């Protein structure tokens with residue numbers, strides 16, 4: 001590692017190699033479980049589970065209620081890896097630490113990332129407890145120059161100037177909506193624009209009004225991409 005904020009390719013690779021040598025699972029799907037969704041990881045079959053503190057190079061979760069475990073296993077027969085607890089900027093992690101696991105997943109062979117988190121809704125038509133599928137986002141810290149992609153670009157993870165149109169895969173979103181329909185729970189499911197803010201404080205009333213006017217449907221302190 002070069003300094004506390006800069007992580008080089010070998011650091012990601014070292015963590016990926018450690019994981020690959022400690023589990024037979026070769027997941028193509030990774031799920032980041034936000035607050036309240038940690039139990040999804042408990043449902044995996046044929047589990048291999050690792051405490052973040054035992055994984056070389058992995059950051060530590062400091063949030064109450066986040067188990068801080070990486071769980072490999074099978075969900076409906078499909079191999080996947082779940083983060084039971086994520087890292088937030090407000091915990092004091094650099095953004096490259098917050099996004100560290102995502103790059104490790106890429107090196108594990110993951111090609112589909114499902115990201116979930118708790119958020120506050122701003123849309124007039126939403127009800128408390130609704131689930132929102134993210135169609136697009138506003139990354140406020142990113143707009144202000146706080147971006148995990150700052151610094152030298154590692155072309156093995158993507159281009160220097162990645163486009164942000166279409167980051168939330170249309171076919172996956174449609175699949176999620178179709179499944180909700182077939183389960184008869186569509187009335188609880190929305191699709192909208194998520195806004196990431198730094199926190200840790202919640203929004204003032206004026207800030208919430210501002211975000212609402214900007215077209216934000218839900219706001220949270222969890223980084224998406």
Ligand SMILES: O=P(O)(O)O[C@@H]1C[C@H](O)[C@@H](CO)O1
Nearest residue numbers: 034035063117118220221222
């Ligand atoms: O990323 P998660 O789902 O844990 O989001 C929670 C809700 C708040 O935004 C914040 C509190 O830790 O994280």
Ligand SMILES: Nc1nc2[nH]cnc2c(=O)[nH]1
Nearest residue numbers: 118119120202219220221
């Ligand atoms: N910033 C923010 N984060 C949240 N996490 C859960 N609810 C909220 C909210 O209303 N605002």
